[in-house]
Amino acid sequence: MIIKSIIGIVAFLVLGPFVGGLLAGLDRKLSAKMQRRVGPPVLQPFYDVGKLFQKEKQTPTRFQDFYVLLFVIFVIASGVLFFMGGDLLLVIFTLTIGAAFLIIAAYSSNSPYAEVGAERELLAMLAYEPMVLITVIGFYMYTGSFRVSDILAGDSMPFLPLLGIFFGWLFILTLKFRKSPFDLSMSHHAHQELVRGVTTEFVGRTMGWVEISHWYENVFLLGFVFLFFANGTALGWIIGIVVAILTYFFEVFIDNCFARMKWQFAFKSAWVIAVVLGMINLFVLYICF
Amino acid sequence: MSAAYVTKSPWVVHYDGSSCNGCDIEVLACLTPMYDVERFGIINCGNPKHADVFLVTGSVNEQNKGIVKQIYDQMPEPKVVVAVGICACSGGIFKDCYNVMGGVDQVIPVDAYVPGCAARPEAIIDAVVKGLGVLQAKRDAMVAAGDAPAEAPAEEAAPEAAEEAVTEEKKTPAVPPIFTMAEIKVNTMDHLKK
Numbered sequence: 024m025i026i027k028s029i030i031g032i033v034a035f036l037v038l039g040p041f042v043g044g045l046l047a048g049l050d051r052k053l054s055a056k057m058q059r060r061v062g063p064p065v066l067q068p069f070y071d072v073g074k075l076f077q078k079e080k081q082t083p084t085r086f087q088d089f090y091v092l093l094f095v096i097f098v099i100a101s102g103v104l105f106f107m108g109g110d111l112l113l114v115i116f117t118l119t120i121g122a123a124f125l126i127i128a129a130y131s132s133n134s135p136y137a138e139v140g141a142e143r144e145l146l147a148m149l150a151y152e153p154m155v156l157i158t159v160i161g162f163y164m165y166t167g168s169f170r171v172s173d174i175l176a177g178d179s180m181p182f183l184p185l186l187g188i189f190f191g192w193l194f195i196l197t198l199k200f201r202k203s204p205f206d207l208s209m210s211h212h213a214h215q216e217l218v219r220g221v222t223t224e225f226v227g228r229t230m231g232w233v234e235i236s237h238w239y240e241n242v243f244l245l246g247f248v249f250l251f252f253a254n255g256t257a258l259g260w261i262i263g264i265v266v267a268i269l270t271y272f273f274e275v276f277i278d279n280c281f282a283r284m285k286w287q288f289a290f291k292s293a294w295v296i297a298v299v300l301g302m303i304n305l306f307v308l309y310i311c312f
Numbered sequence: 313m314s315a316a317y318v319t320k321s322p323w324v325v326h327y328d329g330s331s332c333n334g335c336d337i338e339v340l341a342c343l344t345p346m347y348d349v350e351r352f353g354i355i356n357c358g359n360p361k362h363a364d365v366f367l368v369t370g371s372v373n374e375q376n377k378g379i380v381k382q383i384y385d386q387m388p389e390p391k392v393v394v395a396v397g398i399c400a401c402s403g404g405i406f407k408d409c410y411n412v413m414g415g416v417d418q419v420i421p422v423d424a425y426v427p428g429c430a431a432r433p434e435a436i437i438d439a440v441v442k443g444l445g446v447l448q449a450k451r452d453a454m455v456a457a458g459d460a461p462a463e464a465p466a467e468e469a470a471p472e473a474a475e476e477a478v479t480e481e482k483k484t485p486a487v488p489p490i491f492t493m494a495e496i497k498v499n500t501m502d503h504l505k506k
Contacts, residue, residue, distance in 0.1 A: 051350070060348040067353050073317030074364070077451060079389040081361070219359045226361045226388050 027172070031106035035242070039102060043238025044068045046268075050275050057279045072234050078227035083132045090128035091229050097121030098236040102243035108172030111159045118240075122148055125221060125233075132224035140220025144208035146286045150293035151195040157301035161188040162250070164308040175253050180262075182251045184312070187304030189251050193270065194296045198289065199244055202278035205289045245271060318364065318390060318451045319444040321353040325363035327383055329416070330406055331370025334430035335397035339367055342433045349437055360386040364447060365440055368416045369431075371399040371406045377419045384420040390450035392443040394424045397431045404429065 048065040055062025064070075082088050101117035104110070122144070129141035159169065165181050166174045174181065182189060198205045209220035217223075225233055245267040252263035328336040342349045343356055357363055360383045372380055384393065395416045398404040403414040416422050423446045426439040 055348070055350060058345055060345045061351040062348070063350050063353050067321065070317050070320035070353055071323075074321040077318050077390075078364075079454070081388045219357070219362065222362075223359055224361060230362065 024172070028107040031108060032103050035102050035106035035239075036099070039099075039242045040235055040238045043235075043240075043242045044072070046241060046271055047238060050271070053272065053275050054279055057276075068234070068238075072231045075231035075234070076228045080228065081226040082229065083134065083224050087128050087131045087224065088229050090124050090131060091225065091232060094121050094124040094128060095232050095236040097124060098240050098243075102239050102246075105171055105243055105246055108170060108175065111162060111169045111171060111174075114171075115155050115159055118243075119148070119152070121236075121240075129221040129224070134224045136218040136223040137221060140208045140217055140223065143217075143286055144221050146290060147198050147201075147205065147208055150205075150290045151198045153294060154191045154195045154297040154301055157297055157305060158185075158188050158192050158247070161185050161301070161305060161308060164305065165312060171250065174250060176255055178255055180252055180254050180259060184308060185251060185304060187300035187307075189248075191296050191300040191304075192247060192251075193273075194300075195293060196244060196248075196270065196274055197277060198293060200241065200274055202274050204277075204281035204284040206278075206283055207286050207289060210283070241271075316448055316451075318447050321355075322364045322392075322440060322444060322447065323355045323357040323362050324349075324365045324367055324440065325358060325360050325383065325387070326356060326367045326369070327380060329368060329370030329376050329380065329400065330373045330409075330412060331397065331399045331404075332430075335369035335400070335428075338430045338433050339369060339396060339436060342436055347433045347437060349440070352437075352441065354440060360384075361388065363387050364391055365443055366391060366393045366420075367396055367436070367440070368393065368400050368422075369396045371403045372413045372416055372419050373406075373409075373411045374413065375411070377413060380416065380419050390447050390454060392423045392447045392450070393420055394426065394436075394439045394443050395422045396426045396436055396439070398427050398429045401425045401427055 045065065047068040048063075051067060052062045052065055097117055098121040101114050101121060104117060105114045126141045126144050126148075129137040129144070132138075162174055162181060162185070163169050165184050166177050168174065201209055207220075208217075209222055210217060222230060222233055248267040248270045249263035252266055253259050326336075326339050340356075341347060342354075354365075360366075364387075366384060366387060368380060384391075393416065395401050399406055400416045403412055406412045407414060413419070424439045424443045426435050428435055
């Protein structure tokens, strides 16, 4: 049990950024192919972060870098808690604290662009948070435990009983990955009215750390997708990993097919999805199990 | 950390001064699937704080000199300035206007010049790629001077030192103009013939 936890922690800490960075590189390559471009090398995200660490250190206020540091720590901690088989409630609360510190960091710079980004990030958080809670509650109602290790040890896949919740989670992943149509707080394709939203004032290695923690965060969020399929058997693990990767590329596809929506749409649609798919699924679980 | 990452992901910020917008549009043309600068890792990031390369099109006048200078000052070292188009190089046809100061090098140090009216996308890409050599040289100078990005107090000492190095470069340009006017003319004629 403890050995499994330690393996999970080490694997996440070491492999997390590699997998996350590689996924980001494949994302850019695939997006380029979809737009009939050649696109950057697959390792481009690593070059970008390497470059950011070679830049001069510059910051509008030293508090910003402190908050960013806390963001990095909490995001990594939530992933560590998840991959060591910890409590799902603790995992999502840690992730929420991490997201909150990113918003505080953006506010602390007093830059108008960062502030608009921070406000929109706050709205995005309000939009996706109910569905995150419903997902965790759904896992609890089906498996009888909040612990990831218990869910993994279960003999049946939670996917079918949690079908509605799975699609609800898929929907808010777009918000969490900050992909179009919900890239309202911070666009990967800049040169827009926001400049770079939340990350506008992050320079050099501060920005590098934010990128790295996004890689960690993406791997961890795909871990949730994996959890819908994983059970005690090897087949469940394989299906889980394959579906998690397919989910990521599905998000890339969505990203390339939509323009950015207004925050009102993001908010309303996320709550409608949470109520319709999430609550009905919870109700069915309540009746049947 | 000695690997040359600075040359592998040059992020660009673009500013258009007083011009006809011709070069402006050619810069944006570089981003299209036709030229696709992202294959060199070049991104138009629209944020001076994330940028490594400053592309200026159009000449500098009394109203926008402050803006050009501010964008330049907000960019963290190492950074490179590329003057795109003849207006950005020398003032071009606007040279004799009462309010035009001339090329971009009147306000900030320029590392690479791209003549042409309008500058062709190939020439702009070539200039950015050549500017990477300057970027690497500046990074090496940063490391040699000991103000690697980790040290915060470098902020006070760095700008003066960097400026000195840059002005020296201006006298003996590290990157000579990429195309002579004659070459540009030939290229353009070839293109028209096709």
